[in-house]
Amino acid sequence: MSSDLESEVKRILNKAGIKINGNNPYDIKVNNKNLYNRVLSQGSLGLGEAYMDGWWDCNKLDEFFFKVLRAELNKELKITPNLIYQAIKSRLINLQSKSRAFQIGEKHYDAGNDLYKAMLDKRMTYTCGYWRNAKNLDEAQEAKLDLVCRKINLKPGMKVLDIGCGWGSFAKYAAEKYKVKVVGITVSKEQVKLAKELCKGLDVEIRLQDYRDVNEKFDRIISLGMFEHVGYKNYREYMKVVDRCLKDDGIFLLHTIGSNTSKKGFDPWIGKYIFPNSMLPSIKQIAEASEDLFVIEDLHNFSADYDKTLMAWFNNFNKAWPQLKSNYSERFYRMWKYYLLSCAGLFRSRGAQLWQIVMTKKGLIGGYNSVR
Numbered sequence: 187m188s189s190d191l192e193s194e195v196k197r198i199l200n201k202a203g204i205k206i207n208g209n210n211p212y213d214i215k216v217n218n219k220n221l222y223n224r225v226l227s228q229g230s231l232g233l234g235e236a237y238m239d240g241w242w243d244c245n246k247l248d249e250f251f252f253k254v255l256r257a258e259l260n261k262e263l264k265i266t267p268n269l270i271y272q273a274i275k276s277r278l279i280n281l282q283s284k285s286r287a288f289q290i291g292e293k294h295y296d297a298g299n300d301l302y303k304a305m306l307d308k309r310m311t312y313t314c315g316y317w318r319n320a321k322n323l324d325e326a327q328e329a330k331l332d333l334v335c336r337k338i339n340l341k342p343g344m345k346v347l348d349i350g351c352g353w354g355s356f357a358k359y360a361a362e363k364y365k366v367k368v369v370g371i372t373v374s375k376e377q378v379k380l381a382k383e384l385c386k387g388l389d390v391e392i393r394l395q396d397y398r399d400v401n402e403k404f405d406r407i408i409s410l411g412m413f414e415h416v417g418y419k420n421y422r423e424y425m426k427v428v429d430r431c432l433k434d435d436g437i438f439l440l441h442t443i444g445s446n447t448s449k450k451g452f453d454p455w456i457g458k459y460i461f462p463n464s465m466l467p468s469i470k471q472i473a474e475a476s477e478d479l480f481v482i483e484d485l486h487n488f489s490a491d492y493d494k495t496l497m498a499w500f501n502n503f504n505k506a507w508p509q510l511k512s513n514y515s516e517r518f519y520r521m522w523k524y525y526l527l528s529c530a531g532l533f534r535s536r537g538a539q540l541w542q543i544v545m546t547k548k549g550l551i552g553g554y555n556s557v558r
Contacts, residue, residue, distance in 0.1 A: 191222035202257035204250065212249035214242050230260070234455035234528075238520045247524065248497065251531025298513060299380050301522075302353070304506035305499050310353040310384070313411035313441060314492040314540045318558075323498040326491070331359040334408055336557045337484070337544055338437045340364040344405040347371070347431060349397050350412025354381030354390065361388040369404070371395040397427055406439075407432050413442035417465050418450055421475035429479045434547055438480065443492070444468060444539040460525050466538060480545035483554035489533050489540040496530035 196206055205213045218241040224232040236242055244250045254260075306312055307327040315326025316333050334356065340346070342365035348356050351370025354377075360366050367389040372378060373396060381392040397412075407428055416424050428438050445466035452465045469485075476482065503510075503526065507519060532538050544554065 191226060192219070194226060195222045198259055198262045199254075201262070202253040202259055204253055211246040212244065212253055214244045214250065216242050218242070229454070231454040231458065234459070234521075234524055237524050238459075238517055240520070247527035248493075248500075248530040248534065251528045252534040253531075255532055255535035255537045299353075299376055300513060301503075301510060304510060305503045309355040309359065310380075311355040312352050314443075314488070315495045315498075316488065317491045317494050318488075323495070323502070326495065326498075327355070328359070331356055332363070333557065334410070334439055334441070334542070335360055335364050337542065338406045338408060338439050340366055340406065342366065345369070345403075347400065347404040347407045349400075349407065349409040349428075350415075351377070351381060351392060352410070353377050354385045354392060356408065356410060357381070357390045357392070358385050358388060361385065361390050366406075367391075369393065369400075371397060371400060397424065400427065400431055402431060403433050404431055405433055405436050407436065408439045408441070410441040411443070413440060414464050414466055415461070416467075417463065418467070418471060421467065421471055425475045425479050429547070432547065436547065437483075438545045440472070440541075440543045440545065442467060442472075442541055442543075444472075444541050446537070446539065456525075459521055469541075472543065476545060480547060481549040482543060482545055483550065484542075484544040484556045486542045486556070486558065487539055488542075489536065489538065492533040492538075492540045493530050496526050496533065500526040500530070 192206075199206065199214075204210075206216055207213070218236070218239075221236050221241045224236050224241070226232075228235075302310060302312065307315070307323045309324075309327055309331070311327040311331065314330065315323060316330035317326045318329070320326035320329050338346075340360060344364075344366045346357075346360060346366050346368045348368055348370040351357055351368075351372050354370055357368040357370040361368050368391070370381060370385075370390065370392045372381070372392070372394065375394060378392050378394045385392060413424070432438055443466055445468050448468040448470050449466065452461075452463075457464060473482070500523065503522060511519065533540070546554070
């Protein structure tokens, strides 16, 4: 039976040019033959957990995932009871309801500020950098922050809402460089604590608050890498909140990872270990949620830059591991490595996108000048 399972896994991997115990850096080394049954019966969850348990290794996980996802090997795996359960659960339960909104903060963003300080750029920006003219991560993140400010045409004295403000990188940059007032909201206690320190002395207010509880007017609203946690059941409500809080002549910028297809579920491994209750929106879902509320002025896809960003994050994390490992387990190291490099492979394969979408309430008179 085990030889039949091994043959089936070999057949599937062969479609992507990947071998078991081969010599290429993207080939996999099997340390436990139970891997075959685990992957065939549990799909991506089994593959990820088996890696965390040391059942298999690969010299270049990012290239392995690039080849796997480019070849669409996920379509080869049969529907399992676990996948059916996850699909039913996402439809019956509002996984991103207000009562569950702070789970992502506790699970992921509160993991440890030492981890994120080591991994991210000097401004602690946990979203895709803009690499067009950048030579390193610090430059790419600063270029992205400035790109956002220019896209929303920031002027001194404006009041800006940052939905999902992270550690305050945008708030700090915009307040310093563009002399605006920023209100940043997040569901992470650790982010609030550090963001307040980093933004001290600036016209910045950081709040531990769910987006649904904001009810005041702003000249500009931005959201960088938070919409992935909203969930399809709440996309419309999210847009209504932005509409409620944005002045009639205001500009809204949505920066989000996106899916090529409309989905109502999420990857079970990512959902369990990295981003609980996460979900990638499609262009169709975003457009339907914003219909009759907003005019889409501009859509910019620079998803290939996320591959570079994730590889830079992994290199920083890997380099800092000797100092970090006293606070984290070896299993955490394998989990975090798997997360960063599998996501790099995903963006390299173009299986996921990174969009910046500029919206206005009624359309700008004379049109919007796209900024790149």
